[in-house]
Amino acid sequence: MGLRDFVKAYWRIILLVVFVGVALVALFIPGGIFADDSIAGDGTAAAQNGTVENGTENGTGTAATVETDQGWTNLVYGLSLDGGTRVSAPVVGMTAEGLEIDPSRETEVTRTLRDELDLDRENVLLRQDAQSRTYTAEVFSENVSQAEFAGALQAAGVDATEDDVRPGVTQATRDEMIRTIESKINEAGLSGGRVSQADIGGEYYIVTEVPDWTPQQLRDQLSDRGIVEVVAHYPGENGTQVNETVLEQGDFGRVSPPEYNSERDSYEVPVTVVGGGQENGGPATEFQQRMNDLGFTTEGVGQCNYGNPNAEGESYCLLTVVNGEVVDSHSMGIDLANSMRAEQWDEDPRFTMGAQTQQEAQSLSINLRAGSLTAPLDFENDQSFTIQPALADQFKVYSLLIGIISVIAVSGVVYLRYADGRVAAPMIITALAEVVILLGFAAAIRMPLGLPEVAGFIAVVGTGVDDLIIIADEVMSEGDVNSRRVFESRFRKAFWVIGAAAGTTIIALSPLAVLNLGDLQGFAIITILGVLIGVLITRPAYGDILRYLLTDR
Amino acid sequence: MGYFDVPEIDYTRYSNRQLAAVPLAVLAVALAILGGWYVFTGAPVGLGIEFAGGTELTVDTATDEADIPDAFDEEVSIQSVQTEDNRYILQFTSTDDEALRDQANDNLESLEDADEDEDGVVVSGSSTSASFGAQTQQTALYGVAIAFVGMSVFAFILFRTFVPSLAIVVSAFSDIVIPIAFMNIVGIPLSIGTVAALLLLIGYSVDSDILLNNSILRRSGDFYESTYRAMRTGVTMTVTSMAAMLVMAISATLFGVGLLADIGLILFVGLAADLMNTYMLNLSLLRWYKFDGVSR
Numbered sequence: 001m002g003l004r005d006f007v008k009a010y011w012r013i014i015l016l017v018v019f020v021g022v023a024l025v026a027l028f029i030p031g032g033i034f035a036d037d038s039i040a041g042d043g044t045a046a047a048q049n050g051t052v053e054n055g056t057e058n059g060t061g062t063a064a065t066v067e068t069d070q071g072w073t074n075l076v077y078g079l080s081l082d083g084g085t086r087v088s089a090p091v092v093g094m095t096a097e098g099l100e101i102d103p104s105r106e107t108e109v110t111r112t113l114r115d116e117l118d119l120d121r122e123n124v125l126l127r128q129d130a131q132s133r134t135y136t137a138e139v140f141s142e143n144v145s146q147a148e149f150a151g152a153l154q155a156a157g158v159d160a161t162e163d164d165v166r167p168g169v170t171q172a173t174r175d176e177m178i179r180t181i182e183s184k185i186n187e188a189g190l191s192g193g194r195v196s197q198a199d200i201g202g203e204y205y206i207v208t209e210v211p212d213w214t215p216q217q218l219r220d221q222l223s224d225r226g227i228v229e230v231v232a233h234y235p236g237e238n239g240t241q242v243n244e245t246v247l248e249q250g251d252f253g254r255v256s257p258p259e260y261n262s263e264r265d266s267y268e269v270p271v272t273v274v275g276g277g278q279e280n281g282g283p284a285t286e287f288q289q290r291m292n293d294l295g296f297t298t299e300g301v302g303q304c305n306y307g308n309p310n311a312e313g314e315s316y317c318l319l320t321v322v323n324g325e326v327v328d329s330h331s332m333g334i335d336l337a338n339s340m341r342a343e344q345w346d347e348d349p350r351f352t353m354g355a356q357t358q359q360e361a362q363s364l365s366i367n368l369r370a371g372s373l374t375a376p377l378d379f380e381n382d383q384s385f386t387i388q389p390a391l392a393d394q395f396k397v398y399s400l401l402i403g404i405i406s407v408i409a410v411s412g413v414v415y416l417r418y419a420d421g422r423v424a425a426p427m428i429i430t431a432l433a434e435v436v437i438l439l440g441f442a443a444a445i446r447m448p449l450g451l452p453e454v455a456g457f458i459a460v461v462g463t464g465v466d467d468l469i470i471i472a473d474e475v476m477s478e479g480d481v482n483s484r485r486v487f488e489s490r491f492r493k494a495f496w497v498i499g500a501a502a503g504t505t506i507i508a509l510s511p512l513a514v515l516n517l518g519d520l521q522g523f524a525i526i527t528i529l530g531v532l533i534g535v536l537i538t539r540p541a542y543g544d545i546l547r548y549l550l551t552d553r
Numbered sequence: 554m555g556y557f558d559v560p561e562i563d564y565t566r567y568s569n570r571q572l573a574a575v576p577l578a579v580l581a582v583a584l585a586i587l588g589g590w591y592v593f594t595g596a597p598v599g600l601g602i603e604f605a606g607g608t609e610l611t612v613d614t615a616t617d618e619a620d621i622p623d624a625f626d627e628e629v630s631i632q633s634v635q636t637e638d639n640r641y642i643l644q645f646t647s648t649d650d651e652a653l654r655d656q657a658n659d660n661l662e663s664l665e666d667a668d669e670d671e672d673g674v675v676v677s678g679s680s681t682s683a684s685f686g687a688q689t690q691q692t693a694l695y696g697v698a699i700a701f702v703g704m705s706v707f708a709f710i711l712f713r714t715f716v717p718s719l720a721i722v723v724s725a726f727s728d729i730v731i732p733i734a735f736m737n738i739v740g741i742p743l744s745i746g747t748v749a750a751l752l753l754l755i756g757y758s759v760d761s762d763i764l765l766n767n768s769i770l771r772r773s774g775d776f777y778e779s780t781y782r783a784m785r786t787g788v789t790m791t792v793t794s795m796a797a798m799l800v801m802a803i804s805a806t807l808f809g810v811g812l813l814a815d816i817g818l819i820l821f822v823g824l825a826a827d828l829m830n831t832y833m834l835n836l837s838l839l840r841w842y843k844f845d846g847v848s849r
Contacts, residue, residue: 201688505756
């Protein structure tokens with residue numbers, strides 16, 4: 001037999017061997033098939049719903065943060081087998097879309113909405129659609145009804161009714177939130193975090209996974225909108241104090257790590273203010289001007305006595321305000337005052353923001369770098385899951401054991417049924433080859449494996465062996481197989497049933513692969529992939545093996 | 554051949570009516586159970602915390618099982634894990650997981666060899682709010698409905714004749730309803746895992762029906778010969794899967810891996826129901842179709 005005939009006769013087996021080989025490389029050779037992590041995808045709930053996971057500007061997307069050092073295989077484990085915490089929460093807010101607003105009235109409309117609904121600046125947002133030129137208005141508050149929102153829009157002179165208002169926020173808002181949360185958890189030093197959105201029963205949830213922290217720690221971190229402002233607190237008329245926001249989130253440039261100031265026994269976050277030294281005055285120049293106008297750089301130097309009733313009407317403080325709460329008060333130092341008075345500070349606009357504790361300084365620094373969350377998350381209606389790494393490791397071992405035990409059970413029944421090693425042994429080996437190929441595939445695309453995926457693997461062994469039984473019975477029915485032609489004809493008949501059966505399994509599980517039902521997406525994807533690999537690669541190969549063993553070539 | 558072989562049943566002894574009566578009676582009982590459940594509880598199945606809302610904590614504690622309820626302000630249901638002494642799975646209807654976690658850490662004794670700076674006695678926890686659960690419920694319902702309709706359409710496309718396709722759809726329906734009724738009786742609530750099992754069941758159980766229909770309708774040979782040929786293969790398939798699922802259910806229960814245990818048990822029961830439905834209900838419909846239905 002020449003090489004060509006050999007290949008022609010056994011191409012299905014050769015294909016199987018090639019696939020198993022490639023899978024083994026993907027599984028065990030460090031770096032796998034794709035040594036470059038940058039192409040790595042993410043097979044979790046995220047993948048289906050058009051998330052922006054890899055679209056982060058600073059390159060801290062999922063792909064880069066998935067831990068690649070996973071022991072002696074290239075498999076990536078999901079939350080339930082790796083340990084960690086996941087919180088899925090909907091976004092607070094409602095949206096009115098397709099609003100016709102004259103661009104010149106944008107600020108006015110925003111202000112009217114804010115006043116009518118009695119909301120803070122950060123809870124009203126107007127966006128213009130780049131294509132249709134229409135506006136989308138969003139309100140982020142639990143205390144506003146759809147009717148009130150519509151009423152406020154009408155008060156602002158916008159043509160909108162209650163029917164135009166829908167619960168939920170826009171995709172743009174969710175995308176911003178996902179990016180912000182991603183950089184928040186990265187700034188907090190947690191590598192391996194994943195953020196995505198999931199459509200569950202028509203409502204969008206933001207799903208955050210971190211390898212450490214309890215659910216409450218994660219919720220605390222996420223419920224911190226991270227809105228940082230610097231407020232000037234200065235004497236008004238008749239012995240009162242006036243508050244005025246002088247620097248906002250967008251005004252900060254480079255943020256340095258927190259430092260300890262031994263003189264004041266407090267912590268500081270050095271920042272730069274953007275827009276210094278510009279012709280027409282950026283935020284830094286405006287800030288400098290405002291400080292001079294309000295007297296901070298003259299009579300106000302060193303005159304901060306925040307919260308002291310006796311100092312009412314005399315205090316000049318710069319307050320660090322996070323999420324509307326004052327975390328620190330500072331007086332203007334003499335050096336800073338001098339350079340501001342000389343109008344030179346804005347050429348190198350450096351500034352320190354204070355915090356009482358190291359933790360506060362840390363979170364201030366994170367908030368300054370990561371930016372603020374566009375809308376708050378609703379933790380009243382959330383779902384959380386957490387598992388300690390030690391237990392997750394045990395589950396890994398258990399999963400392996402349960403898998404092995406199931407395979408032994410299947411092998412036992414198959415052997416008892418056929419009592420012929422020539423039929424049974426290749427059956428088991430083929431089914432295992434299917435699992436190896438699937439594992440290799442999962443490792444290659446860095447699909448995180450959790451318990452649902454393990455269930456998928458066991459389901460694949462189940463369907464796989466079923467189909468092999470169909471092939472074996474069909475091929476051996478009606479007496480011995482004595483020619484290749486007889487074999488091929490019987491094999492084809494068997495294959496019709498296998499194809500039909502595979503079709504039903506794929507149809508039955510495809511809703512799960514698309515819908516977000518718990519963690520079951522992975523289960524469905526693994527099972528469907530397994531069925532496809534089985535029908536296209538391993539089951540035809542089993543037919544060839546049987547033919548080799550049973551026909552008189 | 555083999556240590557066991559599929560017995561050949563003499564179907565000629567039974568009329569179609571007799572054959573169909575048993576599975577239809579079982580289906581009727583199962584539907585009655587679901588109906589009764591719906592009347593008395595407002596839902597056809599008991600819902601687990603993933604659907605109804607609630608909190609589940611897995612704890613490692615030296616406290617006796619009997620003393621665990623005293624640690625919490627809430628009603629708690631306790632399940633111990635066989636392979637791991639001192640490990641318990643606790644379920645609460647409250648969704649305030651932080652309060653429950655605090656109560657667990659304050660009132661339950663930690664194990665001696667436990668790491669002090671770890672998160673206390675709670676090794677794993679999940680908490681679902683009622684609204685999240687309701688949304689998940691809806692999604693699950695859609696999923697099962699889409700899967701079932703999709704499978705039915707596919708069955709009709711495959712065979713292009715009404716009665717044999719209907720036979721597949723009816724027996725698949727029964728294959729799902731019977732395990733759900735079984736869950737109600739033995740007190741297994743509907744969880745994400747059991748929904749996965751029900752969907753997988755739609756895929757699995759139809760295999761043997763397709764095999765039988767194919768053998769009888771598309772292949773040459775006498776009706777009973779074809780039936781026996783399909784049965785030998787089909788029963789082997791189903792029994793193999795049942796063995797795998799039973800073993801998976803038992804071992805996963807011992808290890809305390811709830812998801813796998815649920816899937817295993819439901820598939821085992823569903824496949825057992827499938828044996829009955831395929832070789833009694835489906836077969837009687839096919840025999841009627843072959844001998845009486847076609848000639849009309």
